[in-house]
Amino acid sequence: MNSLQGRWVDIVFVVIIMAIIGKKIFNDWRKKHPKADPIPASPTNKPWFKRFKEWWEKNELLVVIAFLLFHLVGYAVATEWWVTNILLNWKIVLIQLALVGFRLMIPGDGKPIHQKLAKAGWVVAALAIPVVIFLQTNEVKALPPDITVQTTVEKFWETNIPGRNPQQMIAIAEKETQFNQFEKDGITPLRSKRKGHVCVMQLEEEWWAPQAEVLGPDYDMSTLDGCLQMALWVREHMGVEAWSDNEEARKNANHKPIRVVAPVSPAWSEKIALGNGEISEDGPIVILRYDGQTSEDAPGIQSPAIYSPWAQFQSRKEDEKGVPQTVNVTVSRK
Secondary structure, eight states, X not given: OOHHHHHHHHHHHHHHHHHHHHHHHHHHHHHHSOOSSOOOOOTTTSOHHHHHHHXXXXXXXXXXXXXXXXXXXXXXXXXXXXXXXXXXXXXXXXXXXXXXXHHHTOOSSOOSHHHHHHHHHHHHHHHHHHHHHHHHHTTGGGSOOOHHHHHXXXXXXXXXXXXXXXXXXXXXXXHHHTTOOBOTTSSSBOOOSSTXXXXXXXXXXXXXXXXXXXXXXXXXXXXXXXXXXXXHHHHHHHOXXXXXXXXXXXXXXXXXXXXXXXXXXXXXXXXXXXXXXXXEESSOEEEEETTSOEEEEOTTOOOOOOOEEEEEEEEOEEOTTOOEEOEEEEEEOO
8 A cells, every 4th residue: 555645645634624624613703703784695696605505505415425425536546545444444434424414414504402512523523533544544653663573574585585585575574564573462463554464474364364274383374483484475376466555466466376286196285275266287186175085187177166175286197108297286266
């Protein structure tokens, strides 16, 4: 996510809210200090903005339309930020509903007591939205860099991908989490940078947790070592684009087919989280499922669909001399 873009949306939003509140305060002051002997203007002689104001106050549907347009513009300007911080933020959703409800309760005269309360509630709700957004936007920034974790992260990537730009992965950890594996309590895995992402390398938890589980405890993303091991697995299979600032590029990287090598008997490939995924291969293979059942598959043969939380693969391919050969297998997850 582009943090600068999100910051500009914050600023624009706060300016709009403050402009509305300022106008309200000015109008209230003007009502208490009217000009001497004002000459009422006829409907045809009123300035256009006064006629628009009266039209607005008499048409409550415009409040709803303006509310929807507000969200459409925000979504178009900063899609990912808007979804995470506005549409999927239950605090902001409740405040917005209160804001619209209070505004619909305010007619032109505002005499009944509940309408006066609505005016006050509308102002409070309007002020609460930028405050909540500001606090949540700066939540991660409150965490100082963790030097111990930084040392571990740097050593891990320099050891595991030497000569393949380890600094790129180190920079990702610094940008995403300031080298923090945990929240402030030092126990809860960090989930506050991007909604749905976890640990020092900010992996998409919902998408990668099944794969981490079948790979074993060494890939537990709630631990620092497990997070780094899983991040290495993702980088090797999906590429560094899995951490792209562009939402579409990141989504495409996460959904790339997983390619593994089916070894010759008696070895098996690593476990791949399958679910309802599809399998293709460049030679005959044996598929081992989680329940211990096996089935055979080969290119060009329409095999019945199978469901399995995970699967392993073994080659049945031989060359013309009968020497066993490995087979490349591609798994497309849904």
